[in-house]
Amino acid sequence: GNSVTQMEGPVTLSEEAFLTINCTYTATGYPSLFWYVQYPGEGLQLLLKATKADDKGSNKGFEATYRKETTSFHLEKGSVQVSDSAVYFCALSQQTGANNLFFGTGTRLTVIP
Amino acid sequence: GAGVSQSPSNKVTEKGKDVELRCDPISGHTALYWYRQSLGQGLEFLIYFQGNSAPDKSGLPSDRFSAERTGGSVSTLTIQRTQQEDSAVYLCASSLIGQGGETQYFGPGTRLLVL
Numbered sequence: 359g360n361s362v363t364q365m366e367g368p369v370t371l372s373e374e375a376f377l378t379i380n381c382t383y384t385a386t387g388y389p390s391l392f393w394y395v396q397y398p399g400e401g402l403q404l405l406l407k408a409t410k411a412d413d414k415g416s417n418k419g420f421e422a423t424y425r426k427e428t429t430s431f432h433l434e435k436g437s438v439q440v441s442d443s444a445v446y447f448c449a450l451s452q453q454t455g456a457n458n459l460f461f462g463t464g465t466r467l468t469v470i471p
Numbered sequence: 472g473a474g475v476s477q478s479p480s481n482k483v484t485e486k487g488k489d490v491e492l493r494c495d496p497i498s499g500h501t502a503l504y505w506y507r508q509s510l511g512q513g514l515e516f517l518i519y520f521q522g523n524s525a526p527d528k529s530g531l532p533s534d535r536f537s538a539e540r541t542g543g544s545v546s547t548l549t550i551q552r553t554q555q556e557d558s559a560v561y562l563c564a565s566s567l568i569g570q571g572g573e574t575q576y577f578g579p580g581t582r583l584l585v586l
Contacts, residue, residue: 389571390571401577401578402577407574409571449514451572452571453571456516457519458504459506459564
């Protein structure tokens with residue numbers, strides 16, 4: 359079946375610290391991988407995605423690389439800001455069928471000045 | 472352009488009552504998804520509509536849940552005989568053609584509280 363496992367939170371970092379949120383997946387075939395973010399009081403929005411192995415998704419200084427050999431899609435940012443405080447969800451969808459998203463449990467990040 | 476909209480934003484109901492939740496997808500998007508976000512279960516898929524095809528109902532938790540999509544646009548999720556465990560945020564998302572790897576755009580959600 360399809361499932362996503364991501365690092366439990368919450369994570370608290372100081373501004374300008376390095377961020378890694380681990381995400382691994384189980385899926386048949388070759389899924390697409392996503393990171394969605396939910397800022398306080400806002401809806402879910404796409405942060406970045408990768409649709410095939412070795413692709414790197416990037417946006418707003420965040421990066422994640424689709425690693426098929428380790429079934430991982432870890433989220434990284436070199437220097438976090440207070441405005442990055444949010445809940446981050448790793449997700450996958452299959453290339454065929456319903457294409458619905460399978461989400462991880464979410465990781466709450468708080469960045470303190 | 473306008474994003475995905477949902478109504479109501481909040482709904483409080485009594486156990487046993489029926490509720491209807493509405494979703495307006497982005498204009499031109501043929502794929503529509505319903506998800507549920509709850510403390511105990513995280514984010515889980517409920518149902519998927521693609522064009523005129525029969526919906527994929529594989530995620531609906533019980534036969535008290537149903538959904539329809541009229542005219543290929545607006546969708547309504549109906550929960551009959553609500554239970555307290557139905558309390559959650561119900562999210563709607565749409566995408567252009569429902570292809571693998573497509574970005575799904577989410578609405579703000581309807582927060583349902585069953586007393």
